[in-house]
Amino acid sequence: MIFLKRQLPLAITFVVGVIFAVQYYVPHPISEEAITHAADTMKIVAAFALLLGIASLFHVHALKIKRQVPGWGYSFVLYLAMFVMIVIGFWSGGENKVDGAQTGFGWMYEFMMVPLQATMFSILAFFIASAAYRAFRARSREAAVLLAAAIIVMMGRVPLGQFLLPWTWDLTQWLLNVINSAVRRAILIGISMGAVALSVKIILGYERSYLGGGKDQ
Amino acid sequence: MISIDRRIIFLLIALATLLPLLNPFGLPIKVSPEVRGVYEYIENLPEGSVFLLSLDFDPSSKPELEPQAIALLRHAFRKHLRVIGMTHWLPGTGLADSIFARVAKEMDKQPGQDYVFLGWGPGQGSLIISMGQDLYKAFPSDYAKRPTQGMPVLHDVRNLRDVNYMVSLAAGSSGIEMWYIYGKDKYRFEMAGGSTGVIAPGLYPFLRSGQINGLIGGLQGAAEYETLINQKGTAVAGMDAQSVDHLVIIVLVLLCNLFYFMLRGEKGSPA
Numbered sequence: 001m002i003f004l005k006r007q008l009p010l011a012i013t014f015v016v017g018v019i020f021a022v023q024y025y026v027p028h029p030i031s032e033e034a035i036t037h038a039a040d041t042m043k044i045v046a047a048f049a050l051l052l053g054i055a056s057l058f059h060v061h062a063l064k065i066k067r068q069v070p071g072w073g074y075s076f077v078l079y080l081a082m083f084v085m086i087v088i089g090f091w092s093g094g095e096n097k098v099d100g101a102q103t104g105f106g107w108m109y110e111f112m113m114v115p116l117q118a119t120m121f122s123i124l125a126f127f128i129a130s131a132a133y134r135a136f137r138a139r140s141r142e143a144a145v146l147l148a149a150a151i152i153v154m155m156g157r158v159p160l161g162q163f164l165l166p167w168t169w170d171l172t173q174w175l176l177n178v179i180n181s182a183v184r185r186a187i188l189i190g191i192s193m194g195a196v197a198l199s200v201k202i203i204l205g206y207e208r209s210y211l212g213g214g215k216d217q
Numbered sequence: 218m219i220s221i222d223r224r225i226i227f228l229l230i231a232l233a234t235l236l237p238l239l240n241p242f243g244l245p246i247k248v249s250p251e252v253r254g255v256y257e258y259i260e261n262l263p264e265g266s267v268f269l270l271s272l273d274f275d276p277s278s279k280p281e282l283e284p285q286a287i288a289l290l291r292h293a294f295r296k297h298l299r300v301i302g303m304t305h306w307l308p309g310t311g312l313a314d315s316i317f318a319r320v321a322k323e324m325d326k327q328p329g330q331d332y333v334f335l336g337w338g339p340g341q342g343s344l345i346i347s348m349g350q351d352l353y354k355a356f357p358s359d360y361a362k363r364p365t366q367g368m369p370v371l372h373d374v375r376n377l378r379d380v381n382y383m384v385s386l387a388a389g390s391s392g393i394e395m396w397y398i399y400g401k402d403k404y405r406f407e408m409a410g411g412s413t414g415v416i417a418p419g420l421y422p423f424l425r426s427g428q429i430n431g432l433i434g435g436l437q438g439a440a441e442y443e444t445l446i447n448q449k450g451t452a453v454a455g456m457d458a459q460s461v462d463h464l465v466i467i468v469l470v471l472l473c474n475l476f477y478f479m480l481r482g483e484k485g486s487p488a
Contacts, residue, residue, distance in 0.1 A: 024403075032350060033350075035346055035350070036346065036347060036350040036351070036354075038343070039340060039343030039344070039346040039347045039350075040343075040347070042340055042343040043338075043339045043340040043343055043344070043347075046339050046340060046341075047339060096311045096314065106311065109311045110311065110315070113276060113308070114276040114279065114311075114312060115276075116276075117275060117276035117277040117279075117308075118276055118277060118279050118280060120277060121277040121278065121280075122280065125230055125234070125462065126226070126227045126230050126231075128466070129226050129227075129229070129230045129462075129465065129466050129469060130223045130226045130227070132466050132469060132470050132473075133221065133226055133469040133470065133472070133473045134220075134473065136470045136473060136474075137473060137474055137477045138474055138477075139477075147470070147474070150470075151467055151470070151471075154463045154466065154467055155463065155467070157414075157435075157437050157463070158437065158456060158459055158460040158463045159244035159245065159246055159247070159440075159456055159457070159460055160244060160457075160460030160461065160463070160464060161460065161463060161464070162244075162247055163244050163245075169247055173249065173250075176418060176421055177421060177424075177425060180418050180421055181421040181422050181424075181425045184418070184419055184421060184422045185422040185425075185426075188422055
């Protein structure tokens with residue numbers, strides 16, 4: 001069992017990791033074919049992951065309803081919404097339109113899902129305004145710099161700000177293109193170096209947390 | 218801290234959004250070099266060039282990214298480019314399809330002939346790799362179940378290497394960065410990005426390094442593009458509301474700091 005649980009996954013990780021790290025630099029047709037097959041395999045794995053996710057979601061919310069934990073009503077709404085959407089989805093053959101006519105599935109998408117999602121996102125504007133009033137204070141020099149930069153960018157990114165304070169446009173462009181880019185780039189390089197280091201550790205078998213726990217580990 | 222009831226703040230924001238929408242004052246829109254970069258590249262593409270537009274967002278980002286998509290499509294159709302559409306976001310497929318259908322109808326373009334909407338495919342990065350190898354294996358049929366092989370709009374297009382220009386309109390991961398890593402870097406096509414305002418600053422390093430040749434950021438970016446193509450739409454209309462909203466938030470933040478320093482002066486120490 002220890003071979004199946006530990007040595008085999010480590011060997012597969014090492015071989016596949018090395019092959020696909022090298023593959024990127026080899027433009028030969030066999031190499032290109034290999035990455036296409038790997039991509040197809042990944043799609044199949046992703047489909048199973050989707051099924052696993054749905055099963056897990058149903059399980060978690062079924063437990064909440066069964067135990068009637070606080071907020072279990074929301075779990076019930078989730079079940080109801082999923083059930084209705086799945087039934088109407090199958091009934092409509094998964095199509096939004098058939099011969100130019102909108103199906104029930106298409107109607108639910110266009111007149112329920114689209115406005116609901118857009119509403120959820122637009123509510124953020126109200127909370128951002130409220131949170132900004134409560135929390136955006138110049139408590140320190142760093143916070144004061146952040147506050148000043150935020151106000152300049154907020155003015156420079158809208159026509160009214162550009163009209164009232166024309167200099168904010170150029171300053172905003174400079175802040176975004178120079179200061180913001182430099183800091184973001186530093187963060188990106190740091191993250192990427194970390195990802196490379198972690199990948200090498202996984203390929204070489206030093207990092208094994210992905211294997212999970214268990215008696216044989 | 219002197220507090221203002223949050224309901225008053227909500228009311229202020231509601232009024233700041235609604236009133237300019239009802240009575241627009243239409244201030245001029247300045248065009249940034251990053252948006253002009255996208256416009257000029259498309260403007261200089263010869264007729265019949267292949268333009269790939271990936272609408273990588275779902276309905277929650279519709280107010281910002283739909284105007285970008287519409288403006289880009291109008292420009293591409295006006296230039297008689299062959300347009301390939303797709304999405305990496307499953308919940309956004311219906312929305313993306315409706316955007317393509319609406320603009321195509323407005324510009325009198327035919328599916329299969331002038332454009333194709335491929336829909337959604339699983340795999341994200343691996344889907345891009347598949348498209349880079351063989352577009353027809355990755356998408357044997359389009360969103361309307363028409364076989365892609367033999368479509369006039371895809372004539373001489375075998376894979377991503379035959380794409381002349383690509384724009385990903387993204388609301389998060391599975392968007393611009395992914396298209397660069399798995400697409401442009403490997404299959405050598407020129408690309409640009411469009412994004413929601415909140416993720417746009419994070420994409421500037423890609424712009425400055427030339428990994429993308431242009432960036433349309435948020436509703437402001439969409440309004441700039443509408444100004445460039447001289448066809449105003451919902452983005453230009455929305456910028457008045459966004460302008461007043463920004464102003465209200467700035468006033469609130471300044472008030473917050475005024476109260477904070479007043480109280481600090483009274484107590485002798487920060488709250």
